[in-house]
Amino acid sequence: PPPPTPAPAPGGSNQAALSSAMGKVGAPYFYQYGGTGAYGFDCSGLVQNAFAAAGKSLPRTAAEQFAQAPVKVPLAAAQPGDLLVWGSAPGFYHVAIYLGGGRVVQALNPESGITVTDLASMSGMQLYPYAARY
Structure with missing residues (x-):
């Protein structure tokens, strides 16, 4: 039998968004500045596309995606599906x-493409x- 489906996260699951993004790791998908699909994505384009697959409409840029999220939590309380951003508020440059x-x-960038990365790196x-959190 298939493994059990994980319980939804509080406030609704972003599992569909996670699955969509994970499905774009590696070829034929690639990093493209300003890209929103079908194969080329930049950081916020990937996030926007992934959440659209979960039925959620997110704004286009990293800064807007963070600013318009209904919930913000300390990093230590982050759950799978939450958005992490880099830079200084309000001008975040990466999501x-x-x-x-x-x-x-x-x-991340043209060299790394769409990838799973350890935050430590x-x-x-x-x-x-x-x-x-959306």
Whole structure:
């Protein structure tokens, strides 16, 4: 039998968004500045596309995605499906989807493409101490 479906996160599950983003890791998907699909994405384009797959309409940029989220939580309370941002408020320059376990799925840059990354490897990038939840 298939494994049991995980219980939805409080306030509704973002599992569909996580599944959509994880399905774009590696070829034929790639990083494209300003990209919103079908194959090329930048960081916020990937987030926007993933949440659209979960029936949620998010704004286009990292800064807007954080600003318009209905819930903000301290980083220590982040749950899978929350958005993490980098930079200084309100001008965040990067966004990724938290997977749990200190990892994110993201469209980082043309060299890395769409990838799962350990947050520890991004320590010099100014991770903001709050996560955004839709």
